[in-house]
Amino acid sequence: MYKIVNKKTLNPCVKLLEIKAPFVARKAEPGQFIILRVNHDGERIPLTVADYDRNRGTVTIIFQEVGKTTRMLGEMNEGDELLDFVGPLGKASHLDGVKKAAVIGGGLGTAIAFPQAKKLYSLGTEVDSIIGFRNKELVILEDELKNVSSRVFTTTDDGSNGTKGFVTDILKKLIGEGNKYDLVIAIGPLIMMKVVSGLTRDYGIKTIVSMNPVMIDGTGMCGGCRVTVGGETKFACVDGPDFDGHLVDFDEAMRRQQMYKKEEKHSHDAHTCRIGGVENG
Numbered sequence: 001m002y003k004i005v006n007k008k009t010l011n012p013c014v015k016l017l018e019i020k021a022p023f024v025a026r027k028a029e030p031g032q033f034i035i036l037r038v039n040h041d042g043e044r045i046p047l048t049v050a051d052y053d054r055n056r057g058t059v060t061i062i063f064q065e066v067g068k069t070t071r072m073l074g075e076m077n078e079g080d081e082l083l084d085f086v087g088p089l090g091k092a093s094h095l096d097g098v099k100k101a102a103v104i105g106g107g108l109g110t111a112i113a114f115p116q117a118k119k120l121y122s123l124g125t126e127v128d129s130i131i132g133f134r135n136k137e138l139v140i141l142e143d144e145l146k147n148v149s150s151r152v153f154t155t156t157d158d159g160s161n162g163t164k165g166f167v168t169d170i171l172k173k174l175i176g177e178g179n180k181y182d183l184v185i186a187i188g189p190l191i192m193m194k195v196v197s198g199l200t201r202d203y204g205i206k207t208i209v210s211m212n213p214v215m216i217d218g219t220g221m222c223g224g225c226r227v228t229v230g231g232e233t234k235f236a237c238v239d240g241p242d243f244d245g246h247l248v249d250f251d252e253a254m255r256r257q258q259m260y261k262k263e264e265k266h267s268h269d270a271h272t273c274r275i276g277g278v279e280n281g
Contacts, residue, residue, distance in 0.1 A: 001081035002036075005058060010140040014064050014108060015074050016050070022057030024049075024087045030115035031093030031210065031242050034059065035218045037084040038072050045069050046215045046237070048112045049088060059085070062111035062140070089218045090241050093208070095119055098183045100126040102174065103149070104167050104196060105141075106188020107133055112210055113187045114141050118148040126150045128179070130170045132192070136161035168195050181205050186245060190254045197245030207245035211236045213256060228252050 006018035024034060033048045051060035065074045076082075093116055101120050105113030110131045121127050129149040133139050134157045145152050153170045154162030163170065171184070184207045186196040193209040200207040213236050215225040220238035227234050228249035234240065 001083065002085040003081050004076055004078050007076075007078050010062065011138050013066075014062060014111075014138075014140055016060060016062045017073070017076070018058045018060045019082065019085055020057060021059045021085045021087075024059050024085060025052045025054050025057050028052040028059060028088040029092035030095070030119045032088035032090045033218075033241065034061065034085055034087030035089060035215075036061075036073075036082050036086070038069060038076070039083050042072070042083065043069050044084070044216060044218075046089070046212075046218060048210070048212075048241075049115065050111045051115055051118070059087075062108070064108050086218070090237060091239070093119070093185075093242050095123060095125075095183075098123070098125045100128075100179070100181050101183045101185065102128045102130060102171060102179075102181050104171065104184065104186040104188070104192075105129070105131045106167060106186075106192040107138065108140075109188030109192075109210070110141050110145075113185065114145060114148070116185050116187070117145060121148040121150075128153070128174060128181075130155070130167045130174075132156070132167040132188070133161070134158070166195075167192065168199055171196065172199060175203055175205075183208065184245075185209075190250055190257065193245060193248075194250035194254075197248070197250075201246050208242050209245040209248060210241045211243055211248065211253065212241065213253060 003020045004017050005020050008016040028049045033046050035044050035046050047061045050062040063070050065071050103113050103117040117127050117129050127149045128151050129145045130153045132155040139161055155165050184200050184205050186193045187210045197207050211227050213225045215237055216222040218237045220235045225236040229243050230247035
């Protein structure tokens with residue numbers, strides 16, 4: 001069993017849990033993920049390693065309550081225990097040798113971008129972090145990123161925090177000002193990663209994106225997490241989740257993302273009824 005040692009609410013629908021998992025913490029690196037089960041009847045869900053503390057033997061996960069399992073996870077408290085917490089899975093990000101990088105997080109993708117920025121900064125890289133949200137109520141990890149970045153730029157769709165606009169507006173402006181990036185890391189909604197990759201392709205800047213398709217076993221056996229990269233089928237759980245953003249077929253990935261919306265809504269609604277029909281954010 002894996003005990004929850006810390007819990008935080010980051011915004012109305014996003015929570016942070018710090019889990020006691022010393023064997024996972026010992027090997028975890030940015031870019032990797034875990035698969036957990038809440039209980040014996042629970043489904044397996046993948047969540048990115050948002051942070052880790054090897055000394056404390058803990059792994060941090062950040063998630064949005066969008067379905068049955070994440071709702072159940074959000075209802076848990078410090079002292080509660082998860083049944084399964086398997087990892088680290090996937091390939092760690094290759095970040096050595098980068099002199100200057102732009103790390104971009106869109107919405108919840110900021111939680112995945114954070115460990116990338118932190119690792120790069122620890123390696124002496126000059127890091128410009130760009131994060132984007134719909135409004136100021138949804139902003140997460142802004143202060144934490146300031147501690148592991150050379151500069152942080154925040155955007156909101158409505159201008160309620162930071163600059164009004166999109167992360168691509170900031171990136172294009174920074175490139176136009178003469179910033180020479182060895183690497184751009186973009187993590188967030190598929191459409192955001194697609195647009196960022198299209199922009200950096202025009203400038204010839206290496207770009208890495210993190211893919212999050214439907215995933216079941218995390219070993220490459222089920223085939224559910226397949227993505228097309230450079231015309232070849234890859235599996236996000238074993239070949240990724242990091243891929244060259246200039247080679248990913250984002251249109252196919254977006255179509256596949258919609259495949260189980262009906263089933264996901266049914267599961268969500270059933271769980272909502274079970275807890276009395278009260279929406280908790």
